[in-house]
Amino acid sequence: MNFSEVFKLSSLLCKFSPDGKYLASCVQYRLIVRDVNNLQILQLYTCLDQIQYIEWSSDSLFILCAMYKRGIVQVWSLEQPDWHCKIDEGSAGLVASCWSPDGRHILNTTEFYLRITVWSLCTKSVSYIKYPKACQNGIAFTKDGRYMALAERRDCKDFISLFVCSDWQLLRHFDTETQDLSGIEWAPNGCVLAVWDTCLEYKILLYSLDGRLLSTYSAYEWSLGIKSVAWSPSSQFLAIGSYDEKVRILNHVTWKKITEFEHPATIANPKIIVYKEMEKSPRVETESLAFPPARAQASSLFSTQSKYDISQVPVSLQYVKPVADRANPRIGIGMLAFSPDNCFLATKNDNIPNAIWIWDVQKLKLFVVLEQLYAVQLFQWDPHQPRLAICTGNSKVYLWSPAGCVSVQVPMEGDFQVLSLCWHSSGDSMALLSKDNFCMCYLEREEVK
């Protein structure tokens, strides 16, 4: 594993281009495009204000930079550095901005979710979509980029509009039986749209591409409901993580639950491997300590090593009791991700923030539990193999694969706290992001030990 040198970064804005050749990063109001292999600066663009969001177009020719405070989106071209484009939303304000799948339209969500403006880079036409829904994932594109689903809300009722991306024709418009829609997601095969309700009501609805309601699923009433949703890459399974610390898997044939995964604090089954991260401080002779030393000691002064140890079952994990009278409590399954080969599902239970649970999808059983020293910030699967990269906010990055797991210290001078990471589309390298810097990590081809 090779690490590159550290570069400046702000707001964790660092993205690989879809074709895998370039890496775009932001430093305040400047956008820097580098070559992925040697990290040399290829282009440098200057925007009008501090950049809050960047996105590559699907053909890797353009990058959009959104500045929400000023309400401006600037688009830069890689082929022609002189080309410029500035979209000013003016008094309408700007809350979100994204590309359309063809890479020639930009969808701006104005302030207060008043409307979505579709700006075309090819023609002079501007389209407006009224009454978009004010939620996190209100816009969803199918994987092949043909259709777009948009959540709307009119007269206190939720609707879904399906558009054809090529000419923005409204294909279907139907209402949903949700109280307060909180997210939509297409299945990878583009035929089914999952729509789920607010966390106060456990309800997920499945619509077919032509707007028919295929099925409804509700596991229980009254208690807090769905927290996270993930489709399997083959569209066979839909994993729903909820506030009751369980993941329920629905199958695509009958849309009924085939199994549910529990996340208890004690693991007793001897068939499950539990990897526990242990600090290896050079002072202490023995290999492992039960609890880590204080954070100050764990800084790079000592460059403490850590390694994984297999814990003997039964293992009792660190359980955090949630604060009862807070809204959006930190309980339940907050993160869900399927591996790209559809063999594994990685989940994180916010009640046990230090652990990652890896489930075997073929056998529908718990396979591995990784117990970290610190709370897991982010995990992401390698786009090609069943390899999971994890960061917990300290200066190490962790990798797990069915062959084993390893913890790697990022060899930087000073404090480099890995807050986020993203894989390169080939799976050979990844970018590790901290608050002010980022670095590239190149992985070797052979298997991780």
Next chain:
Amino acid sequence: MGDWKTITVPALSSEKKNRSTCGTSEKKMSPSSLNMQQVLRSPLPLSKSMHSFFSAFCTEENVEQSISYLNRELTTLGFPSLYSECKDKELNVVSVLNCMNELLVLQRKNLRAQEEVEIQHLKLGSDMDHLQNCYAKVKEQLETSRREIVGLQERDRQQQCKHRNLHQLLKNEKDEVQKLQNIIASRATQYNHDMKRKEREYNKLKERLHQLVMNKKDKKIAMDVLNYVGRVDGKRGAWRTGKTEARNEEEMYKVLLGGYEQRQKQLLVENAELKKVLQQMKKEMISLLPPQKQKPKERAEDGIGPVLSDMEEDAVELNKENMWELSCETVREQLTNSIRKQWRMLKNHVEKLDNQVSRAHSGALNGSDVISREDHELETEKLELEIQQCKEMIKTQQQLLQQQLMSPCDDDTSMLLQDCYLLEERERLQEEWKLFREQKKNFERERRSFTEAAIRLGLERKAFEEDRGAWLKQQFLSMTSDHKNSEHVKTQSAYSGSSDPDNQLMNFRSRQKKPHCLPSVPPSEELCQTIQHIPHNSNSSVVLNKTTEDSKPKQWKGLNKAETE
């Protein structure tokens, strides 16, 4: 005192009347005491009876004897002697009187004591009665109170049970209430949070609106582009028409259908695999079960006979169905039913075996069905030995395998190994190819023969048609010009070569006129005949027939085959 009694008894009988006038009923006491009582109770009228009584014991004759007797008795009782001290046989009146007084006193004392005793006795008797009554009453009370206690205990127990149940229910209800309260609380906080968020946004909106209303100079909403970019696919944008809308709809449905078709394919493949597995299972189950002939007894018992034949029928049917891969309801039901039946039979069989084994263990030897204990043990020993041997073999195999793997297997050896495997596979494939080629040749040969036969048939048919045409022409000619027989003969002779057989042939043909109209089979018969007739040129039509019939079967079959093909 015995003597006294014997003496006084005869006298008593005469005194009975007297006594009865006194009214005493006491028979227990001795007669003397009775008399004494009489004396005590009613002294006056007793003087007469006294006289008579006393005269019974002592009369004038036996005075001395009675005195001596009395003296003897009194001295034995401890009284002083009746005789005087100085002179013998002289009555001491003083001592007599004293003795009498003493006796009276004694008698009085005894009577008193007796009275007291009797009174006490009476008292005790009544006390006893009283106590017995009391005891009976108390016992009854005890019984009733015991029964009451038992009843109360029972009630108490029931009440305790009820109490416990109610307590449990109360606890459950409390838990549920608590849970619901928690849920309500969390929902309330969520609602409040959302409400606050919405209110904040609303406030922002109000401010913005206010700002906009106040602000005269409106910031222009515009896009400033250096130059417009071409589309991804290089074409120009198209107008949105009804046609494009329809096309979009069509495309959407195509996508959906594609997804469904793929899914259906997957499901079909899965179904076929599962059906195959089930079929295999069924076959294996059938093979596991004991065959029909060996156990006719069981057939009678279980009625397997008709079922098995049904099974076989089903199997044949299902095999047929499988070839065409139908997935209709009935096939599925048949398969599942047949498997269920087989499974039941297998289960019965296994249960029977279990019973047999258990019976053998318990020691009951019932003929040849049950294995004796020693045999059983021998078998188990043998099996254990076998198991041991197998295990050892497996171990050695494992070791060898490990050695192979562990040995520095460089590329060459691994390649060689791979080659070996490949060679084996190649040889196998070659053999299979040979077989395949042979089969192919056979098929080719047969096909060729069939085609030849078909060609021949075609040719024959053509020739026959020609013949028929010619014959019809001749017939027509013969009909029109009947007197021109010679011409006929000529023509026919030109055709065949001799007159007599020609006539016969004519007759034959006229007779054969009708069969003309029959289906293809007889015409070919005729055809054969005519063809055979021409080269052979024999005289008798019977012989003709025979020859044709001889050659017919061979050609027949070929033709038939050709036709059916």
